[in-house]
Amino acid sequence: MSKLTEHRLSSETVYTGKIITVRHDTVRLPDGREATRDVVEHPGAVAVVPVTGDGKVVLVRQYRHPVARLLLEVPAGKLDKGEKPEDCARRELEEETGYSAGRLEHLATFYTAPGFTDEIMHLYLASDLQQTAQNTDGDEFIDIEHYTVPQIKKLLADKEIIDAKTIIGLLMAGY
DSSP states (O other), rough: OOOTTEEEEEEEEEOSSSEEEEEEEEEEEETTTTTEEEEEEEOOOOHHHHHHHSSEEEEEEEEEGGGTTEEOOEEEEEETEEEEEEEHHHHHHHHHHEEEEEEEEEEEEEESTTTOOOOOOEEEEEEEEEOOOOOOOOTOOOOEEEOOOHHHHHHHHHHHHOOOHHHHHHHHHOO
């Protein structure tokens, strides 16, 4: 056990919602004192960097209520209970963009914000895309946009893409 490890003494669930659960933990610090930690439990998620046969990256533009603005992002979504990340990546890609992937390559798995949530994100590169039909959830309103490599580089350089999973995905995919 590391000298940096905290030990949970108690835990209280303070909120259970459709996607997240919030708990309030009391922990023993390495020096013996007690502290509190608020933790957002999340089922995990996937993000997909889709690239068309002609080399264009498919991004989605949608309004994000928590930040009160439109964001340009890679397609992404939460894992359903018992769902494998690759299956979720295929499902979310098709639902949000109307493309199915002939090939999925796992790029990375990372914690999104481990200071307050246990959410883990599985990142994929999708290629050999076939056009199907967009089938978003009833409360999702998404525009699909296609960008060339120079356009992606400019969007990143100009800080027009400010979503972490999208920045990580594009950089991991070599953009």
